[in-house]
Every structure is written in structure tokens, then in C-alpha cells.
Amino acid sequence: MTFxxxxxxxxxxxxxxxxxxxxxxxxxxxxxxSSGTLPEEFIKTAxxxxxxxxxxxxxxxxxxxxEQFIIANNYxxxxxxxxxxxxxxxxxxxYVNKVADELLKxxxxxRQKIHIYVTKSSDVNAYAFDKxxxxxxxxxxxxxxxxxxxxxxxxxxxxxxxxxHSITQYIEEIHLSTDNTYDVGSEENRVxxxxxxxxxxxxxxxxxxxxxxxxxxxxxxxxxxxxDVMQYSYLPFEILEFKKSFFEDNNLIIPDTLNLKKxxxxxxxxxxxxxxxxxxxxxxxxxxxxxxxxxxxESSRKKYIVSEDEFKKTREIxxxxxxxSYLINRDYVxxxxxxxxxxxxxxxxxxxxxxxxxxLYNILVNKSTHKGAVETSSGAYTFDDDLSSNKYSIPDYEKxxxxxxxxxxxxxxxxxxxxxTVALSYVFKAHKQSPNDKVLSNLTDxxxxxxxxxxxxxxxxxxxxxxxELKAKDTVKAQPEPEQEESKYSQIKKQQQQTEVATEENFVxxxxxxxxxxxxxxxxxxxxxxxxSHKPLADDTYVPPSKKKKSKKKKKxxxxxxxxxxxxxxxxxxxxxxxxxxxxxxxxxxxEEKQKFLSEIQEKCADRLHLQYAHISVKDLExxxxxxxxxxxxxxxxxxxxxxxxxxxxxxxTTSEYTQRLVExxxxxxxxWTGVYNKKGKASRNTYFFMxxxxxxxxxxxxxxxxxxxxxxxxxxxxxxxxxxMHVSKKPKS
Amino acid sequence: MSSPLLKRLGAGLILLLSxxxxxxxxxxxGRRLTLGYSLNCFPSLLGPATxxxxxxxxxxxxxxxxxxxxxxxxxASFQLLKTGVYETGGxxxxxxxxxxxxxxxxxxxxxxxxxxxxxxxxxxxxxYNKFELMVMFSDLAYKGKTLYSxxxxxxxxxxxxxxxxxNRLVLDGGLQFGFLPAGYLGGLFNSVExxxxxxxxxxxxxxxxxxxxxxxxxxxxxx
Numbered sequence: 036m037t038f039x040x041x042x043x044x045x046x047x048x049x050x051x052x053x054x055x056x057x058x059x060x061x062x063x064x065x066x067x068x069s070s071g072t073l074p075e076e077f078i079k080t081a082x083x084x085x086x087x088x089x090x091x092x093x094x095x096x097x098x099x100x101x102e103q104f105i106i107a108n109n110y111x112x113x114x115x116x117x118x119x120x121x122x123x124x125x126x127x128x129x130y131v132n133k134v135a136d137e138l139l140k141x142x143x144x145x146r147q148k149i150h151i152y153v154t155k156s157s158d159v160n161a162y163a164f165d166k167x168x169x170x171x172x173x174x175x176x177x178x179x180x181x182x183x184x185x186x187x188x189x190x191x192x193x194x195x196x197x198x199x200h201s202i203t204q205y206i207e208e209i210h211l212s213t214d215n216t217y218d219v220g221s222e223e224n225r226v227x228x229x230x231x232x233x234x235x236x237x238x239x240x241x242x243x244x245x246x247x248x249x250x251x252x253x254x255x256x257x258x259x260x261x262x263d264v265m266q267y268s269y270l271p272f273e274i275l276e277f278k279k280s281f282f283e284d285n286n287l288i289i290p291d292t293l294n295l296k297k298x299x300x301x302x303x304x305x306x307x308x309x310x311x312x313x314x315x316x317x318x319x320x321x322x323x324x325x326x327x328x329x330x331x332x333e334s335s336r337k338k339y340i341v342s343e344d345e346f347k348k349t350r351e352i353x354x355x356x357x358x359x360s361y362l363i364n365r366d367y368v369x370x371x372x373x374x375x376x377x378x379x380x381x382x383x384x385x386x387x388x389x390x391x392x393x394x395l396y397n398i399l400v401n402k403s404t405h406k407g408a409v410e411t412s413s414g415a416y417t418f419d420d421d422l423s424s425n426k427y428s429i430p431d432y433e434k435x436x437x438x439x440x441x442x443x444x445x446x447x448x449x450x451x452x453x454x455x456t457v458a459l460s461y462v463f464k465a466h467k468q469s470p471n472d473k474v475l476s477n478l479t480d481x482x483x484x485x486x487x488x489x490x491x492x493x494x495x496x497x498x499x500x501x502x503x504e505l506k507a508k509d510t511v512k513a514q515p516e517p518e519q520e521e522s523k524y525s526q527i528k529k530q531q532q533q534t535e536v537a538t539e540e541n542f543v544x545x546x547x548x549x550x551x552x553x554x555x556x557x558x559x560x561x562x563x564x565x566x567x568s569h570k571p572l573a574d575d576t577y578v579p580p581s582k583k584k585k586s587k588k589k590k591k592x593x594x595x596x597x598x599x600x601x602x603x604x605x606x607x608x609x610x611x612x613x614x615x616x617x618x619x620x621x622x623x624x625x626x627e628e629k630q631k632f633l634s635e636i637q638e639k640c641a642d643r644l645h646l647q648y649a650h651i652s653v654k655d656l657e658x659x660x661x662x663x664x665x666x667x668x669x670x671x672x673x674x675x676x677x678x679x680x681x682x683x684x685x686x687x688x689t690t691s692e693y694t695q696r697l698v699e700x701x702x703x704x705x706x707x708w709t710g711v712y713n714k715k716g717k718a719s720r721n722t723y724f725f726m727x728x729x730x731x732x733x734x735x736x737x738x739x740x741x742x743x744x745x746x747x748x749x750x751x752x753x754x755x756x757x758x759x760x761m762h763v764s765k766k767p768k769s
Numbered sequence: 770m771s772s773p774l775l776k777r778l779g780a781g782l783i784l785l786l787s788x789x790x791x792x793x794x795x796x797x798x799g800r801r802l803t804l805g806y807s808l809n810c811f812p813s814l815l816g817p818a819t820x821x822x823x824x825x826x827x828x829x830x831x832x833x834x835x836x837x838x839x840x841x842x843x844x845a846s847f848q849l850l851k852t853g854v855y856e857t858g859g860x861x862x863x864x865x866x867x868x869x870x871x872x873x874x875x876x877x878x879x880x881x882x883x884x885x886x887x888x889x890x891x892x893x894x895x896x897y898n899k900f901e902l903m904v905m906f907s908d909l910a911y912k913g914k915t916l917y918s919x920x921x922x923x924x925x926x927x928x929x930x931x932x933x934x935x936n937r938l939v940l941d942g943g944l945q946f947g948f949l950p951a952g953y954l955g956g957l958f959n960s961v962e963x964x965x966x967x968x969x970x971x972x973x974x975x976x977x978x979x980x981x982x983x984x985x986x987x988x989x990x991x992x
Contacts, residue, residue: 596793639936643798723890744888745895750797750933754891758795758839765793 059348060377064355064386066693068665071124072658076150076168081113082624088166097206103620104205110623112164117653119668120154121170123661127153130349131171131185133341138186138251139193149193155672157360159268163192165201173360176353177272178264181338182346183248183257190244190251198243200236207232226311233313241324254336255328266305266317270437271369272354273376277441281375282457284464286501286548289457295444301436358390362689363676365427367394368446372439385472388465392478393689395446395458399482400685401427402451403489425681452490456546458482463556474692481687483563493564494557497547597736598766601647601703602727605670606654607633608710611747619714629711633752637709640757646764649701669693670706670730677733688733697730704731707763709756713747721747725759737762794836795891797933797990801836803893805988807846809945811981817853817870817974826852826978832988834883836892842883844899850875852978854970860911871916871967873974875907879925893939893990899927903947905975909967917964919971923949923979933990941986947979 076084085106092101115121122128132151139146148167156172163169169192171185179185195201211225211232248255276298279289305317314320330336339346354377361370374390381387432443446454459482466475486492498505550556609630611622634654641648653660653667673690680686698704705727712722720742727737739759745751794801807830828850834842852875857868881901889895903923908915929943949972 594793640798741890743890743895745890748932750894750936751890753933753936754795754797754894757798758891761795761799762793 060381060384062383064384066359067125067352069123069125069661073123073656073661073664077116078656081110082627085109100206100209101202104202106623108164112168119671120156121152126352127176127349130345134182134185135189137340138189155356155360157357157364161188161192163195165196165199167196173353173356176350177357178268180260181257182341183253183338184261184264186253187244187248187258187261190247191240194240194243204233204236230311230313234315237314238323241320245324245327249330252336252340254338255330256333257338258328262317262321271372271439274438275376276438277375282461284549287460287546288542290542293445293448295441298438298440299436362390362394363672365679367398368429368443370394372442385469389474392462392465393687396478396481397686398446399454399458399485402454403485425683452492452543455482455486455490456543459486460546463550483560487564494560497551498544499551501548502545594762596765596767597763599705599763602705602707602763603649603651603701603703604637605706605708606652609633610712612714614714614716633709633711636753636756640760644760644764646760666697673730677728682735684734691730691733694730704729706730711747711752718744719746721745723755727763794839796836797893798936800990800992802992803834803939803988803990805832805986807832807986809982809984811983839891840885842892844881844883846879848877850978852974854974872910873907873971875905877903877905879903893931894933896930901925907971909964909971917967919968921949921972921975923947927984929984937990939988939990943984945982945984949976
């Protein structure tokens with residue numbers, strides 16, 4: 036064997052590849068977005084697609100039901116494709132498609148029909164549409180162990196498509212609901228029959244998927260783990276013991292009382308009751324395909340055909356994405372834990388540190404009790420009352436299995452002041468590492484504000500000396516001079532200090548010993564303390580809190596005028612439903628038409644009110660409109676995160692970091708969303724909503740809903756939209 | 770308006786406006802004033818229609834409405850109607866006939882409030898109830914010559930529904946019920962007036978004319 040220079044080059048490059056992947060996440064990470072040109076399915080309207088598809092079932096049995104299914108499915112698919120979760124031409128989708136190419140290498144006709152996309156969802160799942168679309172969630176990619184497992188997932192979904200399982204199940208459900216054999220008290224039996232049918236389909240997809248795998252070059256043995264991935268999908272993507280030292284430094288020592296001694300074991304229940312489940316339980320699924328897992332040519336088969344490095348890189352990207360996905364889904368403890376796992380690999384990654392900081396902050400603001408007025412800009416809604424309805428609470432740690440339980444326990448047991456201190460210490464250190472990062476800088480200020488405002492902790496409440504220093508001082512002063520008398524109060528304080536120094540109590544007091552030596556830390560802390568002044572300070576900068584002005588009693592329904600010059604409209608929502616014989620049918624075509632019409636009304640009303648506007652929508656997309664597609668995706672992501680906070684204005688909308696560019700491009704930070712839900716039964720019922728949000732701060736500036744037993748005629752909708760926009764554009768009287 | 774009653778009516782209207790004219794009223798696309806025409810009509814079943822001809826009792830109205838609240842309009846109108854009363858006394862005897870038809874044209878002024886129902890989102894769209902006070906200036910005439918003039922008042926109630934088309938035109942339809950108080954209240958004006966003996970018949974005829982009508986209207990959103 037002779038090695039040429041080029042062979043060395045290739046070998047060198049192969050050795051270097053994992054290092055490059057590692058280097059990609061060392062310092063930072065930028066969330067992935069779509070690129071290139073948009074495929075046809077993103078451009079055609081759902082109506083156009085449905086009209087074509089409906090013709091294909093014109094002469095088939097159950098034509099009506101099939102038509103209904105096709106139309107509903109196409110509209111659902113359209114919403115999914117344009118909703119923003121689906122990634123196009125990104126590294127993850129490209130890799131998954133390469134695996135599909137490999138899997139269907141010998142069946143090009145089938146491959147041509149299959150379109151695979153990755154979606155930004157944390158659920159460990161993949162799903163298919165009969166029309167040929169497969170969606171693989173990043174949550175699943177983050178958990179998979181090898182490429183062969185991904186190939187099996189794809190082959191399972193491809194079988195669903197080839198066998199047209201969705202439409203068959205829909206028709207079966209209709210037959211079941213009209214089947215007279217179930218007449219006598221048998222609703223339960225109908226439901227069970229439905230689940231039975233679904234389980235049969237899943238088993239068929241497993242079996243046929245395995246056949247497809249055998250036809251490919253992928254390892255069959257590797258599939259053993261595929262069902263384990265499903266069984267333990269509720270656990271984080273890696274099991275790594277959580278150590279409290281993650282938050283600690285020389286002086287910030289979290290007491291052992293906050294550290295759960297033993298975490299609960301991971302249960303192994305694969306034989307759960309699946310009577311009312313769409314899928315057979317894992318034991319049955321494993322058992323059904325186990326006999327077929329032995330193949331004679333296993334040794335020639337591979338776990339990785341496309342590339343092991345690419346698989347690992349893809350999984351790392353999915354894991355990085357997952358950290359953000361948890362934040363967006365308000366799954367804060369999981370976000371901290373996922374980032375903790377990744378930080379072990381990339382300890383200097385700023386993106387991961389921001390995830391930790393933001394998650395801690397959002398947990399903190401839900402722990403703190405905000406009573407009284409919440410500071411708002413003029414005209415914004417104020418929610419002075421208890422926000423419990425939208426309060427986030429840490430899931431019960433006793434129900435958590437495995438290593439992450441310790442983190443759940445610690446964050447649950449920490450008081451607001453303790454968590455605030457820990458979070459501030461963590462975020463400030465991250466800020467020092469990346470001083471130019473605005474998110475970390477703002478987060479530091481927010482944590483200072485919480486410390487002063489909600490937890491009434493001021494610079495004077497923190498010790499500048501370490502426990503060791505104080506202990507030494509006590510020893511020196513142990514024998515007081517006989518003629519020097521100690522006051523009662525200094526004796527009390529001394530006693531308290533001695534207890535604190537000797538035990539782990541009040542760890543908060545000593546948490547900032549190092550940080551209080553940092554000039555920036557001291558300056559920012561003092562500035563915040565002076566500015567908020569809830570408590571008299573030693574110097575004369577104390578400003579007594581002004582008396583709360585008695586607000587004029589507002590008339591019912593009287594809403595504030597916001598005096599905003601420009602808004603960005605996002606695609607409005609419109610759904611028309613007809614109720615007939617106790618069932619409700621969505622009128623998809625009409626809804627689509629009405630959506631356009633609502634968009635026009637918005638523009639007319641804005642023009643009349645001299646309100647400037649911009650659009651963020653995916654209306655009439657073209658192949659090259661990838662930027663518009665990404666902008667819409669970003670806004671939808673922002674909205675989906677913000678909606679989870681409900682009327683809680685205190686939590687950080689983490690996506691705001693990425694929407695800043697949009698604010699500059701649009702020339703406004705306000706986005707308006709309008710929608711109508713119209714149901715026509717015996718009477719026409721109309722529900723209208725309007726929302727205005729500040730995408731910089733996450734504040735819900737206006738939220739209006741109106742219900743009426745009235746038709747959704749043009750004049751009715753116009754007057755509703757005009758009224759909402761009038762409140763947005765009119766300036767309040769000074 | 771020379772009569773003290775009309776002055777009081779005017780003052781009442783301004784008061785009503787001040788109570789109901791709240792800020793932040795959207796109107797329709799910002800337009801709050803409507804000018805229009807309305808027709809109140811119904812087959813003339815009780816007594817003569819226009820000067821005795823059979824057909825419809827009709828009242829033509831020129832309306833002014835102002836959207837004063839989210840669900841409230843302040844309304845004023847000028848109306849014209851023509852009807853008649855049969856007379857079997859002096860004029861009939863003069864002509865040697867058993868009865869003659871005296872003409873009864875009336876010019877009316879109304880003022881009132883229109884309240885839109887809960888189901889309506891904002892005025893001027895949707896179902897409404899309208900309450901009006903009407904002052905009627907009627908003349909009793911024979912062969913074109915005015916014999917006596919009367920002043921009466923009536924209370925009107927209209928149930929209707931409005932729509933806006935082409936963002937400008939308000940279409941209005943409904944039912945109107947009118948009531949002319951009898952007895953002391955009915956004779957509040959000019960109780961000792963010339964032609965007092967005909968007033969009862971005049972009021973009775975006007976009552977029948979206003980009792981029940983179909984209401985149709987069209988108006989333009991102006992300001």
C-alpha cells in the first residue's frame with residue numbers, strides 16, 4: 036500500500052472534521068434558519084392543492100369523507116409548513132434527506148414522492164402525511180444514537196405514507212361511528228376499536244419499515260436501541276449528574292440542604308396499558324419485530340452510511356436548538372439542564388450561558404411576588420393583581436426521574452433571594468466573559484432590579500469579607516477590653532454573624548465577596564439600588580416613593596389610547612365554522628378568502644386613521660422569498676413563546692434577542708394580530724380578537740376580544756378593526 | 770324655536786348629548802354623522818290616508834343622527850305627513866253633504882336616542898331600539914284653506930336593524946310604534962284654542978296614523 040500526499044490530506048481532513056465541529060460551538064452558537072429557495076409546496080395555496088387532490092378521489096368509495104379529509108389535511112399541512120417551525124435547506128434537513136436518499140436508493144420513484152423536513156419542536160417524535168411529507172422534530176434528532184436508528188424512523192414513516200394510513204384511519208373512524216353493531220351502550224367499544232385499528236397500523240409500519248431497512252445497507256442490530264429512545268424519550272438527551280458546583284465559586288457555597296442526596300432511579304416500564312393508546316406499548320413493539328432482527332449479512336451492514344461525523348454534528352445542532360426550544364416552551368428547568376450538559380462539552384459557549392441565565396431569571400420572576408403597580412410605559416396594560424393564573428411553577432421534583440432531579444429539587448427549594456443571588460452571580464460572570472453581549476448585560480440589570488425590588492437586598496446586605504476573614508477577626512477580638520462596653524444590638528449582630536460563619540446558613544450574604552471587588556458590579560448594583568430606592572439609603576440620594584396617584588375610575592370598556600405611529604401586521608386569523616346536526620365543519624375555502632378580506636380591511640382602516648403599517652406575512656410567497664419566510668418564522672416563534680407567558684409581562688421573551696433586526700427593518704416594534712372566529716348554527720356567532728405587542732419588551736400593549744350574535748359581514752368586521760386601530764393610533768390627551 | 774317647550778326640548782337634547790358623547794367613539798371608519806331619508810308607512814286600515822285616498826299612511830322623514838357613544842346615537846328628524854279627518858258638522862251641512870273630508874297635513878320634529886343592542890358591536894351597525902319624542906304641528910284645512918292649527922306630541926318606539934354598505938351608505942329597516950297620549954296629557958297644548966272641537970278628531974286620526982308603521986331608511990355617513 037502506498038500513501039500519496041493526497042491520501043494524507045484526506046486522512047488529515049477526516050481527523051480534523053470532528054475538531055471543526057467542536058470548534059463551531061466552542062464560543063457561541065447561532066440558531067439555524069432556512070436558506071436557499073422555497074420548494075413548491077410552500078408556494079401553492081392550500082385551495083389550489085386541495086382542488087387537484089380532490090379530483091383524484093372523484094370515483095372512489097366514501098368520496099365525500101375522503102374529500103373532507105384531503106381538504107382538512109392540506110390546510111393543516113399548509114399551516115404547518117408556513118407556521119415557522121419547519122426548516123428548509125438547513126443542515127439538519129439536508130442530513131436527514133441524505134439518510135432518506137440512502138434508504139430509498141433502489142426505489143427512486145418513491146423517493147421522489149417523499150419530502151422530509153425537520154421541525155423546531157422539542158417533542159421526541161416524527162410524523163407523516165399521506166401526501167408524502169415527513170416531519171422529524173429536533174427533539175428526536177437530539178436523542179438518537181446512530182444513523183441507522185434515524186433510517187428506521189424514516190422507514191416507519193415512509194410505510195405510513197405508502198399504505199395511506201391517515202386517510203384509511205379517518206374512513207375507518209367514520210365507519211365505526213355509523214356501524215350499527217355498536218349501537219347498544221357501546222361508545223366505549225367504538226373508541227377501543229379505533230385505537231385497535233391505529234395500533235394495527237403502527238405494527239404494520241414497524242414491520243414494513245424493517246423490510247425497507249433490510250433492503251438498505253443499514254445495520255439491523257442497531258435498531259434494538261431505537262425503541263429505547265422512544266421508551267425513555269421523557270428523559271434528557273444525556274444522563275449527567277448535576278453538581279451544585281456549577282453555580283458555585285470560592286465564596287458562593289450552596290448549602291447541602293439544597294442538594295438532594297439521592298436521585299430517584301429511572302423506572303423501566305415498557306409494558307404499560309396501551310388499550311387507549313394509538314401505538315402498541317414498547318414491549319409489544321419490540322417483541323413483534325425482535326424475531327426479524329437477525330440477518331445473515333449483519334457484519335456487512337453499517338450503523339453509518341452517510342457519515343458518522345455528520346450524524347454527530349447534526350445531533351449536536353439539534354441539542355443546541357433543543358436548549359432554546361425548552362426556553363420557548365417555558366420548560367425552564369429542562370433548559371438549564373440541557374445547557375448544563377452541553378456546557379460540559381463547550382464550557383465557554385455564550386449561547387448556552389444565556390440559556391441558563393434567561394431560564395433562571397424567568398423562574399425567579401415567577402417565584403417573586405409582585406404586588407402593587409407594575410412599571411409600564413404609558414398606555415400599556417398594567418396587571419397589578421395576582422398573576423397566579425399565568426404563573427410558572429417548577430414541576431414536582433418527586434415526579435422527576437434520574438440525574439436532573441437534583442436540579443429540580445435545588446431550584447424548587449431555593450428562596451427567591453437565594454435564586455436571585457445565584458442567578459446574578461452566574462449571569463454577571465458570563466457578562467464579564469462577553470461584555471459586548473447586550474442580552475447578558477440587560478439580564479444583569481434585570482437581576483439587580485429583582486434583587487433590590489422584589490427581594491429588598493441592597494449592597495449593604497452582602498458581606499465584603501469571606502467567612503474565613505470574619506472568623507479570624509472574631510478570634511482576634513475574642514477578649515474585649517474590660518472597660519469597653521458592648522451595646523445590646525452589637526451583641527445580637529455579633530451572635531448572628533458567628534452563627535452564619537460557623538454554619539452554612541445565609542449563604543446569600545457571602546455570595547458576592549468576589550464580585551464586590553469588581554468595580555462594574557459595585558457601580559451597577561449601587562446605581563440600581565439608588566434608582567429604585569425601596570429602602571432608605573445611607574446617603575442623601577434617597578428619594579421617598581411617590582404616593583400612588585388615584586386613577587380616575589375608568590368607564591367600562593374604556594380602553595387606553597396608545598398614540599402609536601406605526602405597526603406591523605402579521606397574517607390575520609380567520610376561521611368560519613358551520614354547525615350542523617351537532618357536528619362542526621370548518622369552511623376552509625371561505626376562511627381562506629375571508630383571511631384576505633380581513634387583511635384588506637386592516638389596511639383600509641389604518642389608512643383612514645393615518646396609521647403607518649408594514650406586513651410580516653407569507654401571503655403570495657415566491658421561491659426566492661426565503662427572507663420573508665424566515666422573518667415570519669421568527670415572529671411566530673416569538674409569539675408562541677410570548678403566548679405561553681399569558682398576561683405575565685415580567686418574564687423575558689428570549690426570542691426578542693433575534694427580533695431586534697426585524698424591529699429595525701420594519702421601523703416599528705409593535706406587531707398587531709387580528710382574528711375572527713365565526714360559527715354559524717341556528718344563529719351566527721362572531722368572536723373577534725385584536726392583539727398588540729411590543730416585540731422589544733414582550734409587553735402586551737392591547738388585548739381585545741369581542742363576541743356578538745351577529746353575522747361577520749364586511750361592515751361588522753370593519754367597525755371592529757377600526758375601533759381597535761383607533762385605540763392604537765390616537766394619542767392620549769396629555 | 771320660539772315656544773318655551775321647544776327650548777326645553779332643545780336643552781334636553783344637548784343634555785342627552787353631553788351624557789352620551791364619550792371619548793373614543795369609533796363611529797364607522799371614523800364617520801359619526803349621518804344624514805338621510807326615511808319612510809314610515811303602513812296600509813291605511815283605520816280612517817283615510819292621504820286626503821282620503823286609499824293606500825298607505827306615509828310619513829317622510831329627513832334625519833340627522835350623531836354617533837354619540839359606542840352603542841348610542843342621538844337622533845333628530847323633520848317629518849312630513851298628509852292625512853285627513855271626516856267632518857259631519859258645519860262644513861258638511863254648508864255643502865249639503867253627509868260628511869266632508871278635511872285635509873290634515875302635519876310637520877313633525879322628533880328628537881330621541883337610538884340604542885344598539887348587545888349583539889351589535891358598534892353603532893351604527895346591528896339591531897337597535899329607538900325612543901323618540903315627536904312634536905306635531907298639524908293644520909286642519911278645507912279646500913286648501915287652513916282652518917285651524919294644532920300642536921300635539923307623540924312618543925315613538927322603533928325596533929330596527931342597520932347595516933353599512935360601500936362604507937358610506939346606512940340601510941335601515943324596522944317597525945315603528947307611535948303613541949299620542951289622550952286626555953289631559955293630549956290636550957297639554959292650547960287647551961283653549963280655536964277649533965278646539967276638532968282637536969279630538971285630529972288627535973285620534975294622528976294616533977291611528979302613527980300607531981304602527983314599517984320603517985325604511987337610507988342615509989349617508991358624512992363626517
